Amino acid sequence: xxxxxxxxxxxxxxxxxxxxxxxxxxxxxxxxxxxxxxxxxxxxxxxxxxxxxxxxxxxxxxxxxxxxxxxxxxxxxxxxxxxxxxxxxxxxxxxxxxxxxxxxxxxxxxxxx
Amino acid sequence: xxxxxxxxxxxxxxxxxxxxxxxxxxxxxxxxxxxxxxxxxxxxxxxxxxxxxxxxxxxxxxxxxxxxxxxxxxxxxxxxxxxxxxxxxxxxxxxxxxxxxxxxxxxxxxxxxx
Numbered sequence: 001x002x003x004x005x006x007x008x009x010x011x012x013x014x015x016x017x018x019x020x021x022x023x024x025x026x027x028x029x030x031x032x033x034x035x036x037x038x039x040x041x042x043x044x045x046x047x048x049x050x051x052x053x054x055x056x057x058x059x060x061x062x063x064x065x066x067x068x069x070x071x072x073x074x075x076x077x078x079x080x081x082x083x084x085x086x087x088x089x090x091x092x093x094x095x096x097x098x099x100x101x102x103x104x105x106x107x108x109x110x111x112x113x
Numbered sequence: 114x115x116x117x118x119x120x121x122x123x124x125x126x127x128x129x130x131x132x133x134x135x136x137x138x139x140x141x142x143x144x145x146x147x148x149x150x151x152x153x154x155x156x157x158x159x160x161x162x163x164x165x166x167x168x169x170x171x172x173x174x175x176x177x178x179x180x181x182x183x184x185x186x187x188x189x190x191x192x193x194x195x196x197x198x199x200x201x202x203x204x205x206x207x208x209x210x211x212x213x214x215x216x217x218x219x220x221x222x223x224x225x226x227x
Contacts, residue, residue, distance in 0.1 A: 008153065033215055042117070042203055042218030043156075088155065101216060103148075105155035 004104035006089050011110040018076040020107045022089030025070060029091040032065060034074045037086040037106065046074070046087070076109075084111045115139050119204050119219035126194045126226050134189040134222050136204030144207050145187035146171075146216065147179060149200040156203065162187055194226045 004024045012018045024032070030051050035043040049056045049063045049072075056063045062075040076083055086106040093100060120135045138145065143164045148156040148171075158171030162181040176198060178190045187206075191198060201223050205216040 004155075035215075040220070042205075042220045043216075044218070045215040048215060103156040105153055 004089055004091055004102050006087075006104040006107045008105065009108050009110070011112065012079050013112050014079060014081055016079055018074075018079045018083070018109055018111075020074045020076075020087050020089075020109065022072040022074075022104055023070055024072065024089070024091045024102075026091060026093060026102075027067070027070065029093045031092040032063075032072050033088075033090040033092065033101070034061075034063065034072075035088040035090060035103075037088065039085075043088060079109075079111050081111045081113055084109055117204055117206055117217050117219035119202075119222050121222060122220065123223045124225070126191075126224065128195060128226060130194050131190065131192050132194065133191075134202055134204075134224075135186070136188065136219060137186045138204075138206040138217070139185065140206060140208075140217065141184070142206035142208050142217070143184070145181065146205045146207075147177075147187070147189045148203045148205065149173065149198075150203060150221070151200050159189065159202075196226045198224065199226045200224060 006022045033048040034046045036046045037043045047058050047061050049065050060077045064073045086108050088106045089104040090101050117138045146161045147159040150156050157173045159177050160171055160179040162168045165184045168179050180188045201221045203221050204219045207216045
């Protein structure tokens with residue numbers, strides 16, 4: 001199957017850490033992505049991780065991948081009000097016609113001042 | 114540094130009208146995509162074009178047609194709009210021969226069908 005699942009909402013206080021979780025079903029996925037969508041805009045890539053990695057850190061962002069459980073998480077340290085947005089998890093795998101990307105439904109992050 | 118440009122940004126149609134959504138990218142990408150975004154459902158792929166001259170159906174192609182006019186441009190046409198097609202439409206492009214490349218998105222077209 002090709003499903004990427006995420007919880008729909010997360011609320012945190014400014015300065016706290018946010019953890020957004022995602023599960024996927026296709027173990028053949030090669031890359032897993034986190035995209036951010038701000039109001040009125042398209043999706044922008046935040047970070048990605050190759051499937052043979054366990055962790056990737058990029059400034060305030062930490063991605064953890066548990067390939068056995070097909071679980072991906074995005075941790076945002078010191079969350080700011082500007083981090084309020086919808087975060088999409090996505091998986092990518094090879095196929096005919098190039099690489100196919102499957103998106104989750106998105107997690108809306110609310111940051112309270 | 115435009116990236117992916119979509120026009121129009123907003124449109125209201127009556128049921129049964131037709132229209133074409135335009136998309137152009139200036140990154141020399143081979144692949145282009147059309148998605149629709151509905152609340153709680155994430156992005157669903159309508160059609161994609163793996164390379165110039167080819168188009169393929171995605172998850173929800175019914176009611177739509179596409180044209181890959183050249184490497185830069187990929188248009189989406191609604192022949193007879195229906196209220197169920199009210200959505201936000203996103204065009205994206207990517208370079209599939211580098212598998213670590215993500216998709217680059219336009220800012221979307223907000224379409225309402227009355």
